[in-house]
Amino acid sequence: MTSQTTTPRYATSRNLTLAEGRQSWRESGEGPTIVLLHGISSGAASWAPLAEHLGSYRLLAWDAPGYADSQALGNPHPTADDYALRLDAWLEALHVERCVLVGHSLGAMMASAYTALRPERLAGVVLADPALGYRDADADKREEVYRSRWTMLAEQGHEAYAAARASRLLRDGANPSDIARVREGMQRLHVEGFAQASWMLANDALEGYLDGSPSRPALKVPAMVLCGDEDRITTPQASHALAERLGLPYRGIPRAGHASYIDAPQSFATAIDTFSRPLFKTE
Template structure:
């Protein structure tokens, strides 16, 4: 995937793109709280027939942080809309992993016109309805550790938890590398959103477009039982990713890609109407 950047009215937005020589259906990939656009590289190799757009969320990589100091998922959704509009994306399937699932839900609630379908992968559902003490604990649980421990120690301690037991050391190293790019400001903003917002504020009923919930069967961060319960509440199908932890698209890229292709291909067909200006 090629690293690219745009300057939007709200600032620089960085992303990675896999293009095809001919028009191709578009998947938009939204990473989780401890990751970045580069984490999708292994999965991209399994999806050669798609145009893939993977952003570095605001405050990640070289993407400008949001102006809001206490952002909600809706704030990320507005940056997402500006980016997709600038890229000329007309129809896409949104793939939100972990915290990215909350961003995908907020985007669908505000801008359903571009969305053919949504995949909520290992979805974080937020703590917006928790008591103040719990919300404060969640908010401070990551970025403060990053500041205290430094990137190397933080990534080495945290990365293995995102993958299955006995994960490939190369994949652990990939997760560590993405964590090594975290910026405290963007990380803290995302932590605030996780602690003080919730997916249920945006997806309150059966979604207006086809929706798929998937989860690694060894996910220790957002357990499969929570993902299944979400799928049941939304009336959406659920799909296990075998032998995969929280970062299921890294642990099991072939199975994750197959789930995406089975879902997205009927919705987008052989090509979408995207045009890069």
């Protein structure tokens, strides 16, 4: 493994080379570790608004395989488990023994797979504005979901794609600087990584990695569900229903759309801190 680091500011990207490929991330703070997994149209840089509110934690925000400087997965048709394996290799390389894992949107599917893979590494899991996946939909719907994003990016180009879709991730009347942040993230997307993530969304399912039998809890670690009250993509109704199916606490984020941690970083951070602090104190 080779490592390349620069200054310890969150805004600076870090890279290392794993046996599985190059991996990039952003980092800030000191203290117990919280790992941040972004959604399908985003990247590690999108978590910057959250960093100033969680300075008493070490925040590790990865760029998923195929995003930013992270090498794409070898499997062109991956499952969430493929992402979980890369995540595990990265955390192992960084010597992260225990953490709270926060998965946003598609990242929540990756977080559920990682919970099944390595529960012993987790103090807790937060499923934020969670994408549920379309594994159980009919073939036509899965194909539509798979091709609805990356093909538009390839055909329209980054600037047009970002201009058309960025505001949908935020609440109505969102701060223009927040829209610009989402748009900038979309302009950094790579078609290959975007296509792989789209395949996973279309053909896998968050709950497929969780044991939902009546006799056992759905997750092997403490967990909760968060959702922006104005989320138009993974709606509060769908997220609350997921929390009920899994027997988990639910918390809404006021005045926040799908990218709730960008719309309302302070409220999102408070929810994360309230969940995480007792877990780390217990340990």
